[in-house]
Amino acid sequence: MKESKKIPGEKPARSMNFIEEIIKEDIRNGKNDGRVHTRFPPEPNGYLHIGHAKSICLNFGLGEKYRGKTNLRFDDTNPIKEEVEYVDSIMEDVKWLGFDWEDRLFYASDYFEQLYEYAVILIQKGKAYVCDMPADEISATRGTPNRPGKDSPYRDRSVEENLDLFIRMRSGEFPDGARVLRAKIDMTSPNMHMRDPVIYRILHASHHRTGDTWCIYPMYDFAHGQSDSIEGITHSICTLEFEVHRPLYDWLIREIGIYAPRQIEFARLNLNYTVMSKRKLLELVQEGKVTGWDDPRMPTISGLRRRGYTPESIRNFAEIIGVAKRDNVIDVSLLEFCIREDLNKRADRVMGVLNPVKVVIDNFPEDRVEEMEAMNNPEDPARSTRKVPFSRELYIEREDFMEDPPRKFFRMTPGREVRLRSAYIVKCESVEKDPKSGQITVIHCTYDPMTRSGMPDSNRKVKGTLHWVSARHAIESKVRLYDRLFSVPDPDNAEEGKTFKDYLNPDSLNVVKGYLEPSIREAQAGDTFQFERKGYFIVDKDSRSDALVFNRVVALRDSWAKTGHQK
RNA sequence: UGACCCAUGGUGUAAUGGUAGCACAAGAGAUUUUGGUUCUCUCGGUUUAGGUUCGAGUCCUAGUGGGUCAACCA
Numbered sequence: 001m002k003e004s005k006k007i008p009g010e011k012p013a014r015s016m017n018f019i020e021e022i023i024k025e026d027i028r029n030g031k032n033d034g035r036v037h038t039r040f041p042p043e044p045n046g047y048l049h050i051g052h053a054k055s056i057c058l059n060f061g062l063g064e065k066y067r068g069k070t071n072l073r074f075d076d077t078n079p080i081k082e083e084v085e086y087v088d089s090i091m092e093d094v095k096w097l098g099f100d101w102e103d104r105l106f107y108a109s110d111y112f113e114q115l116y117e118y119a120v121i122l123i124q125k126g127k128a129y130v131c132d133m134p135a136d137e138i139s140a141t142r143g144t145p146n147r148p149g150k151d152s153p154y155r156d157r158s159v160e161e162n163l164d165l166f167i168r169m170r171s172g173e174f175p176d177g178a179r180v181l182r183a184k185i186d187m188t189s190p191n192m193h194m195r196d197p198v199i200y201r202i203l204h205a206s207h208h209r210t211g212d213t214w215c216i217y218p219m220y221d222f223a224h225g226q227s228d229s230i231e232g233i234t235h236s237i238c239t240l241e242f243e244v245h246r247p248l249y250d251w252l253i254r255e256i257g258i259y260a261p262r263q264i265e266f267a268r269l270n271l272n273y274t275v276m277s278k279r280k281l282l283e284l285v286q287e288g289k290v291t292g293w294d295d296p297r298m299p300t301i302s303g304l305r306r307r308g309y310t311p312e313s314i315r316n317f318a319e320i321i322g323v324a325k326r327d328n329v330i331d332v333s334l335l336e337f338c339i340r341e342d343l344n345k346r347a348d349r350v351m352g353v354l355n356p357v358k359v360v361i362d363n364f365p366e367d368r369v370e371e372m373e374a375m376n377n378p379e380d381p382a383r384s385t386r387k388v389p390f391s392r393e394l395y396i397e398r399e400d401f402m403e404d405p406p407r408k409f410f411r412m413t414p415g416r417e418v419r420l421r422s423a424y425i426v427k428c429e430s431v432e433k434d435p436k437s438g439q440i441t442v443i444h445c446t447y448d449p450m451t452r453s454g455m456p457d458s459n460r461k462v463k464g465t466l467h468w469v470s471a472r473h474a475i476e477s478k479v480r481l482y483d484r485l486f487s488v489p490d491p492d493n494a495e496e497g498k499t500f501k502d503y504l505n506p507d508s509l510n511v512v513k514g515y516l517e518p519s520i521r522e523a524q525a526g527d528t529f530q531f532e533r534k535g536y537f538i539v540d541k542d543s544r545s546d547a548l549v550f551n552r553v554v555a556l557r558d559s560w561a562k563t564g565h566q567k
Numbered sequence: 568u569g570a571c572c573c574a575u576g577g578u579g580u581a582a583u584g585g586u587a588g589c590a591c592a593a594g595a596g597a598u599u600u601u602g603g604u605u606c607u608c609u610c611g612g613u614u615u616a617g618g619u620u621c622g623a624g625u626c627c628u629a630g631u632g633g634g635u636c637a638a639c640c641a
Contacts (some may be wrong), residue, residue: 014589015581043641078640135639144637146569146611167586180639190570192637201639220641243572265572267634272578277640322580322591324573331578334591344604351601379604410602417599454601465600533601560602562593 017323019058019264023066023235026262032234036068039233040094040101041108041224043075044086044208046278047293047300050335053324057318058266059237060099071231072101076109077223079207087208089293093127093177093301098311104231108223109209111230115218116170118256119181119200120227123162125253128199129155130165131182137304138180141187142195148188149195155184169202172215176202181216185251193248194203197221225249228261236261239268239326269321270329271420272489274299275500280492289504290485295510296551297485307482308528308538308553309335312341333483343528343536344555348383351421351467352516352531356395358471359443361426364392369470372453375485376408386519390423397533400466401443403431406565410464412443419465420534425451425458444556463481467532474515477548480538481510514550524549530556 011381016024027034038059042048047501048056060283063070072094076082094101108115122128131138131154143149157165166181168174181200189195199222226234243265259488270276275284276299284290284298293300296307317338322331351374371387398410416428424447426559432442450457485508491500516531523529528538535555543549 017580021583024580039639045641075641081640090606138639139637142637144569147637148569149637175610177639192570195637198639203639215641219639239573241597242641244570247571267573320579322590324580326573326579328579331592334579337591340603349601378599388634408602421599421600425600458600464602467601530601530603533603535603556601556603558602563602 001249008489014319018325019062019235019237019266019323020065022264023062023264026234027066032217035232035234036062036066037232037234038062038068038237039071039073039106039228039231041073041075041227041238042090043078043081044083044090045078045081045368046086046282047089047296047302049278049281049300050271050275050304050317051276051299052074052093052312052320053097053301054318054323055237056094056099057237057315058323059219060094061318062235062237068193068234069104070099070101071104071106071233073106073108073190073227073231075220075224075227076207076209077217079203079205079217082208084208086153086444089302093305096305096311097301097314106227106231108218108227108320110419111215111223111227112210112218114230115223115226116216117334118252118258119166119222120163120258121217122183122199123166123250124159124180125255126159128181128183128433129157129162130169130179131196131198132179135177142192143187145190152196154180156194164445166200169200169216170214172204174202176204178202183222183248183252185248188444191247193221193245194251194481199247204550220250221245222252225253225261225263226256226258228263229253229258232259235260236263238263238265240265240327254301256454258567263323266323267325267327269300270327271332271335272329272487273332273484273491274488277492280500283501287501289501295492296480296482299485306538306540306551308536308551309339310342310344310346310528313339316342320479329490339538339554340557343530344377344379347528347530349374349378349468349532350517350529351521352479352514352520352534352537353395353397353467353469353474353536354481354512354531355398356513356515357398357401357440357443359394359396359426359445359468361392361394361445362429363446366394369473372422376461388422388519389470390420391470391472394420394468394548395471395474396466397442400464401428401440403440408563408565411466412445412464417448417460417462419451419458419462420468421451421465422453423468424448424453425460425462469515469517471515473518475518475520475548477514477516477520477550479512479514479550479552480540481512481552483508483510516548520548521545528553 040059060070088148131152141150180198182196185194294306295303373385377385405413426445426447430444486503487505488503492505523539535548536553540549
């Protein structure tokens with residue numbers, strides 16, 4: 001049966017992923033009156049990363065696509081790990097990605113009273129009991145995936161006793177760990193999560209929102225599904241590892257007798273050459289392996305933002321990688337493709353030399369300065385042009401000159417003409433070297449005055465075009481060249497005796513001095529540029545108008561370097 | 568000695584019993600005042616064995632491989 005009936009708001013561009021299929025089917029069947037309501041439920045115990053971005057784009061994207069709603073809900077049931085700093089950063093990141101939860105900002109802690117009442121319902125139904133065993137005993141009697149667990153000796157307490165004990169747990173009568181509330185399900189279930197899971201624990205800890213109001217806190221399993229239910233979530237989308245929780249999710253909602261959302265699991269994003277666990281990212285931050293959660297090498301959203309990734313590029317990335325149930329490792333080159341594609345259209349071009357060697361145009365008058373007109377973005381002529389000063393002494397990239405070049409080297413070499421971008425065609429006549437090191441100190445050239453850009457002779461065919469900057473007009477600035485944080489594709493998979501940190505790339509950051517054309521002076525933090533022939537760069541927040549700081553977002557594709565001729 | 572989930576080019580992801588397609592990566596060429604961009608082309612895939620069917624990537628069974636589950640974390 002092939003029905004090609006379009007659901008309003010649906011884009012025909014891409015085929016549907018399995019979650020969209022499910023939603024489409026639910027809409028067709030009139031489930032939830034055709035309503036679609038999702039949520040993004042982070043725990044505020046760390047910064048969001050690109051994997052969360054996938055989930056955010058999925059959940060909010062579904063909301064947009066099916067004209068539904070998406071809530072932002074903090075899953076804040078563990079006061080020991082959670083902090084306001086994280087709440088703030090998460091909201092900033094979701095907003096920055098371009099999503100809007102409107103008036104639907106929620107916290108699981110908003111529901112603590114309701115959740116408590118749900119627990120009481122369970123107790124009254126004889127479906128939950130207070131267990132006095134210490135944590136290690138509960139663990140020991142839970143069995144293993146292969147072996148069934150054993151009933152707790154407290155399993156058959158009366159409803160009255162359970163109620164009394166639970167009330168006293170709440171009132172603070174017992175110390176941490178003294179008792180827990182457990183769901184009474186089945187200690188022999190093949191699913192460990194159904195073996196009388198703990199649903200409330202005693203924690204005399206101050207909560208970032210509820211303060212000291214509570215000393216018992218619900219566990220994830222007892223908070224998440226019920227919160228979904230309270231908010232009227234129709235499709236509760238989470239990652240694969242929660243698949244085994246789904247029977248418990250459904251059981252609790254059924255036993256409490258409340259609206260039942262549907263949990264759907266998808267495969268989380270993995271990226272090569274990085275790590276994606278909050279714990280490991282936290283470790284890198286705490287041990288100073290990076291400068292912070294927003295270090296431009298981090299896969300965090302704040303890190304990518306500081307690196308120069310745009311929200312559009314990340315959303316497009318999330319779209320391109322798709323959504324499925326099989327484990328996946330995405331190649332970082334796909335992420336890089338997405339940002340290059342985006343920045344190619346929007347970043348203005350500018351010339352900057354990162355590893356300079358001096359060029360003297362011997363037949364160019366010493367005191368003359370010419371203003372060259374350069375296009376800001378050849379992809380978009382509407383972006384107009386700018387002036388770039390040209391003078392007798394220039395810098396070019398040291399690797400753009402070779403005295404004794406390999407074949408197919410199109411750049412400057414003695415006796416051969418090359419074009420200086422937006423300026424003149426020049427020819428290298430001689431070089432000066434440091435007698436000790438043999439390193440080239442000055443390249444002497446002559447220029448052809450008839451080949452200024454725009455003149456007829458400038459149409460002459462020359463092999464190479466080089467970027468340059470007038471030495472005396474150059475603006476010196478700090479340029480941070482970033483590379484991948486890890487030197488191996490799968491740092492999580494450390495060999496015996498090593499940890500992921502043993503695979504940190506020692507060359508992930510290389511700070512150099514850049515000599516940039518003067519038009520860059522106006523650049524503001526957050527502005528992105530293409531340094532022609534080099535890559536995309538963003539003005540960092542550390543930048544000041546008299547001391548510019550750039551981060552390299554990503555280098556340009558370099559098909560010359562790939563041939564292996566280089567160096 | 569378990570339960571559950573997953574299996575399509577190098578990496579992702581489509582194909583909803585009827586021509587295995589797309590993107591990235593890789594390679595070749597064209598264009599180019601960025602060795603960028605753009606354009607063209609090439610390479611390369613259904614985990615195995617059975618079964619159902621006129622027809623199977625798709626359905627069934629078994630195997631193999633991978634993943635998840637034994638916090639009072641989420």
